[in-house]
Each structure stands twice: as C-alpha cells, then as structure tokens.
Amino acid sequence: MKNVPTNKSFRKKQNLKLKFLLIPLTLFLTISVIFISTFQSKMYNSNLRKKIYNSMTKSKNRITAYNKAVNLNNGASANTCVYFLSEVLRMNGEKINNSVCNTNQLLDIMKEEGWKKEKNYKKLRPGDICFTTDSKLNKYGTPSHTYIFMKWKEKGKYDYAYVCDNQAKDYDWKIYHIRNIAKVDYSNGHSKDPFSFFMYKRD
Known part of the structure; x- marks a missing residue:
C-alpha cells in the first residue's frame, strides 16, 4: 500500500x-x-548638461553671456534669449554661430546635432534647456522663449524653479531668478509663457 x-x-x-x-x-x-x-540615467545625464549648470552657478559667466547677448542684439536686452542661450552653449564647447537669433534656428541646430525632446517637466534636471509655448500659449507653435533650468524652488514641488536667461530686467536685474514653469505668470508687468518642452543631449 x-x-x-x-x-x-x-x-x-x-x-x-x-x-x-x-x-x-x-x-x-x-x-x-x-x-x-x-x-x-544615461538618457538624461550628460556631461554637457552638467557643464551648462556648473557654468551658470558662477555670476561671472552669467554676466559674460548676458553682455555678449545684448551686444549681438545691438545693445538691446529684449528678445535676446537665444543669443544668451547660444553664448552659454558656446562657453561649454558647442559650435553655434553668432548669427543664430531665434528659437526655430536654435532648435534646427539642436535636432541636427542629435538633441532629444522631452515634454514632461518633472523630468527636468539642472542644466536642461527649456522652451515655452508661443505667445498664444500654443504648445505646437514657435516657442516665444528659452531658458536654462537650474533647480526647483522647493523639492517635490513642480511649479516655481530657478532659471537663467536674458530677462534680468523683469526680475530685479537678476540673471539667475525664479520663474513659474507650469503656468502663465507675471513679472514686472510682463506675461511669462509656460513651459512646453525641454531639450537634452546624450553623451
């Protein structure tokens, strides 16, 4: 059994x-x-992004890029965001012609150089290059502005962030200042278009 x-x-x-x-x-x-x-990590970490961030933590570099942008724009600080951004890229080894002056030109160069687009601003990392909507808040239009993301104002909150750009006159003459990423905001009486996407370059 x-x-x-x-x-x-x-x-x-x-x-x-x-x-x-x-x-x-x-x-x-x-x-x-x-x-x-x-x-x-490989996708979003790049030496260029880190170099951009590190260069913009130094006041001397921010002022140099700002002054060069104004000079290229015949002494005017308005509408110099691409001049400013391009100078920062040149500071960090990228080959951008001095004549590049609008977001379409800059984006065409980035695409040719293999930069990638990301629409989720929660994935932003220090040194990423941000682009806004157009002036009518259309995400598919020509971006009205570009700036460098530095860090979130408060950890875990995805609204206000520290950025670097040419709009110092609207932020108490600070090149490194706080901007609302998520929605339309106002500073010094001027409307600030919201985030649309950012560009990053893989190593």
Whole structure:
C-alpha cells in the first residue's frame, strides 16, 4: 500500500516549488529595474548638461553671456534669449554661430546635432534647456522663449524653479531668478509663457 501524503507534507512540497519559482522571477525583476534605471540615467545625464549648470552657478559667466547677448542684439536686452542661450552653449564647447537669433534656428541646430525632446517637466534636471509655448500659449507653435533650468524652488514641488536667461530686467536685474514653469505668470508687468518642452543631449 502506497503512503498517502499528509496535508503538512503536501504543503511543504508546494511551498518549496513556489520558492523555486519566485527566485528566477525576483532575479528577473531586479535586473529589469537596474536596466531601466541605468537607461534613464544615461538618457538624461550628460556631461554637457552638467557643464551648462556648473557654468551658470558662477555670476561671472552669467554676466559674460548676458553682455555678449545684448551686444549681438545691438545693445538691446529684449528678445535676446537665444543669443544668451547660444553664448552659454558656446562657453561649454558647442559650435553655434553668432548669427543664430531665434528659437526655430536654435532648435534646427539642436535636432541636427542629435538633441532629444522631452515634454514632461518633472523630468527636468539642472542644466536642461527649456522652451515655452508661443505667445498664444500654443504648445505646437514657435516657442516665444528659452531658458536654462537650474533647480526647483522647493523639492517635490513642480511649479516655481530657478532659471537663467536674458530677462534680468523683469526680475530685479537678476540673471539667475525664479520663474513659474507650469503656468502663465507675471513679472514686472510682463506675461511669462509656460513651459512646453525641454531639450537634452546624450553623451
């Protein structure tokens, strides 16, 4: 007569089988998480982004870029965001012609150079290049402004951020200042168009 397994021995065997099934599953999930994290890190981390951020933490560099932008715009600080941004890129090794003066020209160059677009501002990292909507708040129109993202004003809040751009006259003459990323805002009586997307360059 064959021995009939008890409920206890049956459960033990089943638990053992379950453990053997869980080991490869856990290993697969762990490897997947590591792979995704590594890919995202590679995707959004770049030496250029870090160089841009580090250069803009120095007041001397901000002033140099601002003055060069104004000079290229015949002494006017208005509508010099692309001049300013282009000078910052030149400071950090990018080849941008001095004649580049509008967002369409800059974006064409970025696309040719392999820059990527991201629309989720929660993925912004210090040194990323932001572009706004057009003046009619159309995300598919020509961006009215471009600036450098530096950091969020408050950790975990995705509205106000520290940025660098040419609009110092609207922010108490501060090139490094706070701007609302998420929605239309006003400063010194001027409307500020909201974020549309940012550009990043992989190594």
